Amino acid sequence: MRLIRLLSFRYLFSKKSNNIINIISWISVLAISFTTAAFIIIVSVMNGFTSVVSNLYNSIEPDLKILPAQGKYFNPDSIFSILSKKQGIASISKTISNQALIKYRQKQILITVRGVDSVFGKTTNVQSVLRKGKFYFKDKNINYCVVGQGVATELNINIENQFAPILFYSPKRIKNTGTSTDIINEKSAYVSGVFSINDDFDYKFVFTDLHFAQELFDAEGLVSSIDISIHKSASRDKIQQELQSLLGNKFVVKNKDQLNEVLFKTLETEKLWTFIIMSFILLIATFSIISALTMLIIEKQKDIQTLYALGAHKRMIESIFMVEGFLITFGGAFVGLLLGVIICWIQIQFHIITFNENSILPYYPVEVKWEDLALVLSVLLIIGFIAALYPVRLFTKDVKWNK
Secondary structure: OHHHHHHHHHHHHOOOOOHHHHHHHHHHHHHHHHHHHHHHHHHHHHHHHHHHHHHHHHOOOOOEEEEEOOOOOEOOHHHHHHHOOOOOEEEEEEEEEEEEEEEEOOEEEEEEEEEEOOOHHHHOOHHHHEEEEOOOOEEOOEEEEEEEHHHHHHHOOOOOOOOOOEEEEEEOOOOOOOOHHHOEEEEEEEEEEEEOOOHHHHOOEEEEEHHHHHHHOOOOOOEOEEEEEEOOOOOHHHHHHHHHHHHHHHEEEEEHHHHOHHHHHHHHHHHHHHHHHHHHHHHHHOHHHHHHHHHHHHHOHHHHHHHHHOOOOHHHHHHHHHHHHHHHHHHHHHHHHHHHHHHHHHHHHHOOOEOOOOOOOOEOOOOOOHHHHHHHHHHHHHHHHHHHHHHHHHHHOOOOOOO
């Protein structure tokens, strides 16, 4: 084995009679290096965007959410008695959500009102997405609300102007036969803050006080969901399974990922297809290995006959060129992995590539995951093996073996 490695290194680094073989060998190393580096950078950027999207979406979602299996609302009293005895739960909050028409001055839009209690700020990380103002709903018996950036833009809301409130309209749950004012609930609130996540949320949601929303929707004492935050030391999945078992089939217990299941599955699918496409590009880059080994085997016909005459068997001679193929692959892979990680580290530390000033993100997010590096290396191993095996088996079979 030592002799095989020695001859492989010699064939790789020694000067050939035809200089084009050296050039092709080093081109192979560089092609694999740059392709591998690009592979690492692209996957790491996708990881960064996935983490940012996950943090943004999960900032207003709790660790666990209890929802009714049927209907919009339910009475939370019986569930609270169960949750109060459960270990591992850090905080519990009640929320109610439904659509409503809001009007500001002469403009009006249809949005989703999400009424939350005072514990909501502890159950979620909603403060992290607040862009203007503060997150509060009551001050000296005056109602306030927090709107999305898109809602504020659509209605041309200025949070500094506290003279014009937002009017909320929702049909009563029990319709009467009176005038239009008898079948519609109307409430008003001033804007205390503006949050921003993305267009799906910014143009859709308005946060209000829980009791404010319950009165608006004629749902006093009822909620749409119960939000739960879990202690860091506790197992979220275990508590989720236990709660689902205790609550039965009348309720559904979901975690953060399940609340935005379509989004995260889409992101995972995008990453998978990116990985497949980059693997094909890497496969194309390894074609140069086939060229380099083919030309080397043709040039070393006399050396092969000499080694065979000295007692080297066919498998040993094939191993020499296989090892050289691996050296080219690993050389390129090592340089590419190192280059990709260094470029990612520079972006993480110094934020060289930035977005424009109006973007939510100031710079391209990057997150290097070691499992991705291991997966890329595994792909290179497989491709490198196939790329080396083909020319070695094909062109050594035409050698005239005298023994």
